Amino acid sequence: MVVHLIAQTNVSRYGGKSKIIPISIDTFKQMITKAYKSNTKPTAKMIRDFLQDAYCLVESCNDENQWYTSVKSLAENWLS
Numbered sequence: 001m002v003v004h005l006i007a008q009t010n011v012s013r014y015g016g017k018s019k020i021i022p023i024s025i026d027t028f029k030q031m032i033t034k035a036y037k038s039n040t041k042p043t044a045k046m047i048r049d050f051l052q053d054a055y056c057l058v059e060s061c062n063d064e065n066q067w068y069t070s071v072k073s074l075a076e077n078w079l080s
Contacts, residue, residue, distance in 0.1 A: 019051075019055050021051060021054045021055060021071060022064065022067055022068045022071055023054070023071055023072070023075060024072070027072055027075045027076070028075075030075070030076070031075050031078055034078065034079055035078075035079060038079045040079060042078075042079065046079075050074070050075075050078055053074060054071045054074055054075070057070045057071060057074065
């Protein structure tokens, strides 16, 4: 997956590193459903923190598969 490489490389068009999060549509739908059903509604800060945490995971992952799995796990535990 090129996303792992792009996330670690300066992209002149973006003026730095791009911020792409590897998440499937199904996982995203699960997050939205969980947020809808949760007693604690996510704030803009909570969503931004999730995205920042997901993006920062790239630093500790060896490849795109590990990063994808880590982001998926983070998403599945969101609002828990």
